[in-house]
Amino acid sequence: MDNSSKKIRSGSFKNFQQAATAGKKLWEDETLGKSGLACLSCHAGYSDLNLEKRQNYPHYVKMVDDVVTLDQMINYCMLNPMQGEQLERNSKEMTAIAAYFRAYRMKYLQEHK
Numbered sequence: 001m002d003n004s005s006k007k008i009r010s011g012s013f014k015n016f017q018q019a020a021t022a023g024k025k026l027w028e029d030e031t032l033g034k035s036g037l038a039c040l041s042c043h044a045g046y047s048d049l050n051l052e053k054r055q056n057y058p059h060y061v062k063m064v065d066d067v068v069t070l071d072q073m074i075n076y077c078m079l080n081p082m083q084g085e086q087l088e089r090n091s092k093e094m095t096a097i098a099a100y101f102r103a104y105r106m107k108y109l110q111e112h113k
């Protein structure tokens with residue numbers, strides 16, 4: 001692709017680690033929504049992430065009562081438990097949280113072989 005290709009957003013991550021590091025900050029941020037909770041508040045120690053099911057997305061999630069992609073799941077938690085705004089689908093924030101979730105899940109899988 002040459003430089004004239006259409007962009008999905010301004011700015012980019014140069015590698016996965018950069019995105020995951022940015023995502024960890026958001027995951028721990030209690031001001032991301034209005035509930036005073038961070039993603040970490042509920043999901044510390046891998047809780048409520050259903051990682052033991054070893055599923056890929058999309059899949060059915062009980063709380064949502066629907067089949068969702070990872071991005072849709074993130075936005076459901078942003079809107080409901082976090083009482084915040086949905087993350088824009090092409091935003092660096094969405095990519096960052098999804099990247100950190102993947103890194104966190106990989107760590108879980110390493111620890112639960």
Ligand code: HEC
Pocket residue numbers: 027032037038039040041042043048049050060061062063064070073074077078081082097101
């Ligand atoms: C008040 C608690 C709470 C907060 C805060 C919260 N979540 Fe959740 N989240 C849940 C619960 C409960 C579930 C489990 C849903 C189920 O199994 O039905 C869940 C499920 C998930 C899942 C996985 C569901 C699956 O089975 O695949 C992801 C991913 C997720 N949350 C991401 C986030 C992110 C990102 C944030 C922060 C932006 C966040 N959550 C904030 C309570 C919370």
